[in-house]
Amino acid sequence: MSPLYARHKRTTLAIATAVAAGALLSTGLTTTASAQPTTHRPAAAPAALSATAHASLMQKAQDDAATTAQSIGLGAKEKLVVKDVVKDVDGTVHTRYERTYAGLPVLGGDLVVHTAESGRTEGVTKATKAAIKVASLTPRITPAKAAQQAVSAARTLGSAKSSTDGARKVIWAANGTPVLAYETIVGGLQDDGTPNQLHVITDAATGKKLFEYQGIENATGTGKTLYSGTVSLTTTQSGSSYNLTDASRGGHKTYNLARKTSGTGTLVSNSTNTFGTGTASTSSSDQTAAADAAYGAQETWDYYKNVFGRSGIKNDGKAAYSRVHYGSSYVNAFWDDSCFCMTYGDGQGNADPLTSLDVAGHEMTHGVTANTAGLDYSGESGGLNEATSDILGGVGVEFYANNAKDPGDYLIGEKININGDGTPLRYMDKPSKDGGSADSWSSSVGNLDVHYSSGVANHFFYLLSEGSGAKTVNGVSYDSPTSNGSKVTGIGRDKALQIWYKALTTYFTSTTDYKAARAGTLSAAKDLYGSGSTEYNTVAAAWSAVNVS
Template sequence: MIVVGVQTGPAAARPDDSARTAAAAGTVSGRPDPGALPAKLSPATRAELIREADAAQGATARTLGLGAKEKLVVKDVIKDVDGTTHTRYERTYAGLPVLGGDVVIDRAGSGAVKTVAKSTKARMKVATTTAAVAPATAEKAAVKAANAQGSRKTAADRAPRKVIWAAKGTPTLAYETVVGGLQEDGTPNELHVITDATTGTKLFEFQGVKTGTGNSQYSGQVTLGTSGSSGSYNLTDAGRGGHKTYNLNRGTSGTGTLFTDADDVWGNGTTSDAATAGVDAHYGAAETWDYYKNVQGRTGIRGDGVGAYSRVHYSSGYVNAFWQDACFCMTYGDGSGNAKPLTSLDVAAHEMTHGVTAATANLSYSGESGGLNEGTSDIFAAAVEFYAGNASDPGDYLVGEKIDINGNGTPLRYMDKPSKDGASKDSWYSGVGNVDVHYSSGIANHFFYLLSEGSGAKVINGVSYNSPTSDSLPVTGIGRDNAEKIWFKALTQRMTSNTNYAGARDATLWAAGQLFGQGSAQYNAVANAWAGVNVGARITDGVTVTPPGDQTSIVGQATSLQITATSSNAGALGYAATGLPAGLAINSSTGLISGTPTTTGAGAVTVTVTDSADKTGTASFTWTVNTTGGNVFENTTDVAIPDAGAAVTSPITVSRPGNAPSNLQVGVDIVHSYRGDLVIDLIAPDGTAYRLKGSSLFDSADDVKTTYTVSASSETAAGTWKLKVQDMYSQDSGYLNGWKLTF
């Protein structure tokens, strides 16, 4: 018997198991910065933050430089322990919803904007909001697209609505049509089809019903939250947002019948009692609620304290489970032959996590973002399974290992090596966005396993794993607890609706930097785990010294050079140098080289940086000391940089014979509030442009104060050289403080 007791309040918070996990797995130790973790907000506090953000949306829109026709709609607010808020907005243009226009703004406790993450940086401007094709044309195209997928439907479920489609390039006036009915396997259909309102051409499509399969292992004797009194109990968990579990009794529509019982003892552990599936679904929902609340500080799927609901016994012989935003509910089939309901713990966590994703990043359920959506649900399904600590269903990195969907006892999916299922992808490649989202999700799953546990062979809770990497280099894990916090922060505070795998790398690196610091072991492990699935480059564990480029000085003239280095190990760095020109020395604590050269000549300089773990990094360059004059040319005149305006230039006239060197030094000093929006070019006298810096969404620091090295030996030195600077996007300001050329 599965004995279920009454629980009138939420389960008590349990301590997270990061220390135990790290010790067991032999991973790198490290705890998140408490200030960067989400505060545990009550629903009332969250609602007040949303009201405040909504009241200020007009001022925020102006801060972002949005046009007069654009408005922001607050979707969610997360507040960190240190007071930083992360506000997620959707956008409208001329009153029309902008699909793919979502924005996340981070503000310090003082209210100052820290960073902005945008799903698109394209300007919201369309020639007209009057459609050239009729809604009926859009509906016809949508139904045709649904039929091509095998859907059983002949008309739109929701009439076409005009929108601005901004998720893929230039904003376009479009129709969004939702086709309902059933998919080929009996799953409800909510296919969103986007068609161009000018030409009628289909632009995009994505599925609104998020499906998944998982572990069908029953969880033994469990305690559930129920309501009522002796003689009349029901599966309503008042302590977890009023979550209810219903019996569809093989139906496919409606809510079904709320499970009731006279003695509060539910199910018998087999399919002979319909309540058994209800027990597993109800228990899975409770554990998932507790995980998000106690570990991630989120009360309820939307963070508003409201529970979703569950429906079991969907259809007959239905081998799947799914989440629907429209009903805010999870639905479970009974499996092949109605013998194994898909109501296990990890299935519940998987489906509820689709709801969390919809309430936050809202990753489009198509292409690479769809793979990330599915991968996110698998990631937190594993997290909840480990969190629950249920002896009947111990945590693992397998999906569907108990249900035997394949008929041969093998799991449905593997996180350590996804390709073991015969279809999922271990690593990224250029066409992976065309793969079914349940298989392209393997890249996210593999990354998460590598980040948590590392590469190679190991045994966890009795299960053997052996995870490879795409570059055949090892990855050191940082522990599942840390990996979960990084992914959750990236999902809820950085990812947007059209984030792809490259964007997910950026988002998780940002999250790791916030939690542990840039250059930390955890930060480097994120980069290396992504490199292990062929997304981006590795970061060397230990000391990294930024090459300063070859240097030129004038004898008798004071000079200085700051050496920049980072380490994955905490503690102070020590600096040393060999080959410095006479008169120069390096500060062993700060890395500043300074002094006055006393003799001319050129020589090789090597800087060595040592960290607290006695790991070293080096950088070598040439330092030339010339006679007085003729080597440095400078323009110190301030030049304003228009916000999202035309490019500006600053000239320097050079008078020296011969060609420019292969290591021409371009010193740039720009004061700016968001350097990521800047594009900087050096223009040679003959008009040739050398790109020094491009724009980057996640390059959110202030100012540009650095020296670039340009191979300009093909250019004549004499003539007018120009520095060209353009601010590509709105909401910031700055000026060119000066620049110089060193020959």
């Protein structure tokens, strides 16, 4: 799970949004906001697959997993478990696997096998190059010791839990030599009210803490929204009432938690097919936030389907769900993969719901990342995780929606006034303008909060899309510098998005750092546009401009 903001002195996270929306539908059928035309995708771009076709590819890959493991040189104790399959327009298949060793999950052992239409294996992308082998599967420390350490770590985040929510033996292979370890999880709440799901990895031989990461990842009907104006929503009629169930997009539902911090909440419904008033309210029964959340969910679904051929977060045709009015004066939004849902707070004084369009796209994209590359939410991979949500979810969804009340830009959280002075949460053209984010890579970037280390990738994406120097897009002025003084000419946002998505889904793994991200995006650009193409060369130039080589 990952919250939307980085917290300053444990007060606020690094992203938030507020929305007021309404829905109108006269029948049980649904209508939607007008979709953007499906763009032509290159031969190496992902093909649109039906849920049945995707499930069939997944099943075939799992049936062939033993043969695949042998063919790519895995050991006798290793097995492959299919996580996802992407098929390109030209028939190339990219199968993402998790690994087990002697029946234990291998954390950091994920890999992607690239197979030509002919069935020939063209390459393997691995999270670790180390051979998976441990001397003993018998721990030297007790589970209780690992649990005690995990609880102590969680307390530093404000959790009051005195016991763990679960523990298991694993093989830790994310860095260095693989070792037997415990993965221990501690729940409860962090000190700002965000749910806690701290994963602590402990060496089972020495008791040394190897790694920790937070599992919470920061989010015809007519909707009267707070930020996006009056929009079309898809709703469902049930008897004499209407509810925010979008049957046309995998069954997405929007629930009201009414200030609670657990449970699913109550499905948002109304006697008329209009939801929200278009104005902010401090009432926990107000439906404006729900309308905004529903609008964000439908635009994000349509964006991934029409731009990348992806049917839902897991690419299986099934929707997540949204929860609004979480907690009291909760200034954040987050994605939780364990419930497969988005959750939105109402902001300071319960007057500013964090349900704007870019926040909704950001949160749901955490789900896409979790179900593709699975980028670890710590260090440089954590920064890439956050940046992916800003790039694909924040910028991509906002430009796709083409909403006159919230036009596309390279700013994150610009509508929600989280800083209290009208400034955005993050800037892509020069990330350091937020006071904490990195404009370019340095050896210390991995030590920053992931919402700030993300600046390197956000800046890369802006340069790749728009280029360096001064420019005005949709009425917003930008002036992007480069770390090496070079001049970069952008290739356009649409191509940049295709490159990032393909890299995420076919070349990034759980341990990808900035150097590996450069390699992955270059591979994606080569697949899509050719080695030596303008697009390929600009990817290289944009990374060099943020000091990644």
